[in-house]
Amino acid sequence: MNVEQIRALIKAMDEASVSELEYSEGSVRLRIVKQAASNTNGYAAAERYRCAAAQEVEPAPPNTSVRGNNNVVEAPLPGIFYRSASPGDPPFVELGAKVTKGQTLALIEAMKMLTSVKAAEDGDVSAVLVENGVSVEAGAALFEIAS
Secondary structure: OOHHHHHHHHHHHHHHOOOEEEEEEOOEEEEEEEEEOOOOOOOOOOEEEEEEEEEOOOOOOOOEEEEOOEEEEEOOOOEEEEOOOOOOOOOOOOOOOEEOOOOEEEEEEEOOEEEEEEOOOOEEEEEEOOOOOOEEOOOOEEEEEEO
16 A cells, blocks of 8 residues: 555545545555644634554564573564553563463553563563563563573
């Protein structure tokens, strides 16, 4: 999908007086939402468009590259890193905690969807490498697990 196709979809939205549109093509999904801009100057309110596109792919399992005797758990996708399910909840794991293969270590939020970061093997959390609420890229080192 290219910019011209997106512009054509926005034009079609205007002509049909539609305020929201979802479009899928292959593994790409696009959502366009028309919003009235706030107006305090007496002129007619302008319309803004907000687009969100996602490529629907299965998240890759956490990478477990080896650093010394520790396995590094990496971010499976870019997004916001969260150590707990909710702001008031305790972290999924603390430094020194014993973890088992498949146990949730953290969450990554991308486009209002949460993806679990899971332990790839049994071991002890020897390092938490990212602060809560920080934006991470795919492949960023998040935890070290000593086996």
